[in-house]
Amino acid sequence: MFDPVDIRKDFPVLGKYVYLDSAATTQTPRQVVEAMCDYFYKYAANHGRGAHRLARETTNHYEDAREAVAEFLGGDYEHTIFTRNTTESINMVALGLDWEAGDHVVTTHVEHHSNLLPWLRLKEKGVEVTVVTSDPRGTVDPCDIDRAITDRTKLVAVTHVSNVFGSHMDVKEITRIAHRHGCMSLVDAAQSVGHMPFDVADIDSDFVAVPGHKGMMGPQGTGVLYLKDTDSIRPTYLGGGTVYAVTEDGYKLENAPGRFEAGTPNIPGVIGLGKGVEYVKALGIGDIQQHEEHLARDAARRLSEIDRVEVYGPSDRAAVVPFNVIGLNPHDVAMILDETRKICVRSGHHCAIPSINLLKVEGTVRASFGAYNLPREVDLLVDTVEQIATTLT
Ligand code: PLP
Secondary structure, three states, X not given: OOOHHHHHHHOHHHHOOEEOEOOOOOOOOHHHHXXXXXXXXXXXXXXXXXXXXHHXXXXXXXXXXXXXXXHHHOOOHHHEEEEOOHHHHHHHHHHHOOOOOOOEEEEEOOOOHHHOHHHHHHHHHOOEEEEEOOOOOXXXXXXXXXXXXXXXXXXXXXXXXXXXXXXXXXXXXXXXXXXXXXXXXXXXXXXOEOOEOOOHHHHOOOEEEEEOOOOOOOOOOOEEEEEOOOOOOXXXXXOOOOEEEEOOOOEEEOOOOHHHOOOOOOHHHHHHHHHHHHHHHHHOHHHHHHHHHHHHHHHHHHHHOOOOEEEOOOOOOOOEEEEEEOOOOHHHHHHHHHHHHOEEOEEEOOOOHHHHHHHOOOOEEEEEOOOOOOHHHHHHHHHXXXXXXXXXX
C-alpha cells in the first residue's frame, strides 16, 4: 500500500526540511545509501577486471543493477548504458552520430539547456537546427514538429516533460512522426522516468536520456542512455573496458554496453541506482504519479488563487509548479521560503532560458514534488506564499 507518511522514514532529511525540489534531484532512500555502503564496506573492487572474488562480486552487483534498470525502463540489458547524468547521455548522442554540413536537427523551445546546447554546438559543423515553439503553457504540438522536419533532418530531440512548465510532450507520437520521415528521435526523460509509466519499447525512440538521481531515486552522478540500436552511435570515450582486442595498429571494440563505458565507472552509484529502481518499483509507479500530480495540481490551483501570484504551465501538469509573486524576484521568494519555513524550492531560469523567455519573465520559483511529499507541505507552501504576497508586495 502506497503510504507517503510511511515512506518518509526512509528519508531522514525530510524530518527537518520541506523539500520541494525533486525536479532538480530527489532525496535518496536509506536502502540506496545502504547498498552503496555495502559495496564500500563488504566487497569493493573494480568492475569487470579481475578474477578474484571481490572483483567478481562487484561485477555481479553492477550488472544486476543494469538488469534492474533495463527492466524498469522496459528495455534490454545490452542497450542500457550507464552515464553520469542526463546531460552526458544527450552529449554522447550528439558526439556519437556522424554529422555532415546541411544535416538538420529539430528540437523545441521548452528544452533544458542539456537538450539544446549539444545541438546548437553542431552549427559549428554546418548542421542546421530548428527550434519549434510551444503554446504559452509549454506544450509542443506534434504537428509543428512534423512541419519542421525536412529531407535533411537527421534527429528530432524532445523533452518528455518540461522542467519549467511541467507540461507533457507526446513523445510517442513525435517519435512516430520522426520515423515516418526516416529520421531518428531522442527523448529527454529527465522529468518523466520514475514519475509516470515509461516504456522505451512502447515509445520506440532511438535514444532515451534518463537521470539516475531523479525519479529513479539513485545517487547523484548516475544516469542512463538507452540505445534502441547499439550500433547507431560511436562511443564518445575509448580506453579500458571498451575493447575486445588491441594491436599497435588498431582495435576491435567490445559489444555494447561495455564499448560505451570507458574506464572505471561510478560503481557504488550504479549499485545504488539498482536499489533505487527496486525501491520505486515497490512503491508502484501508478501510485507515485497519482500522488505527485495530485499535490502539484492542488498547489498550482491554490497558489493561483492568491492575489499577486502568477502560476504557469498547464492544468494537467506533471509534478512541477512554476510561479511568481508579482513584484518580487524569484530568488528572494525562495530565500524567504527557506529562511522562514525551511521550504526548499528552486528559483531562476532552471537551465532553460528559452522557456523562461517564452513566459516573458526573469525567472520563476519552482516547487516540485516527489513520492515522499505530503499534503501538509502543500498547505505550508501555499500559506507562506500567501503571507509573502500580502505582506511584502
Ligand atoms: N533535461 C531536463 C528536462 C531536466 O529537467 C534536467 C535537469 O533538471 C536535465 C535535462 C539535466 O539533467 P542532469 O542533471 O541529470 O544532467
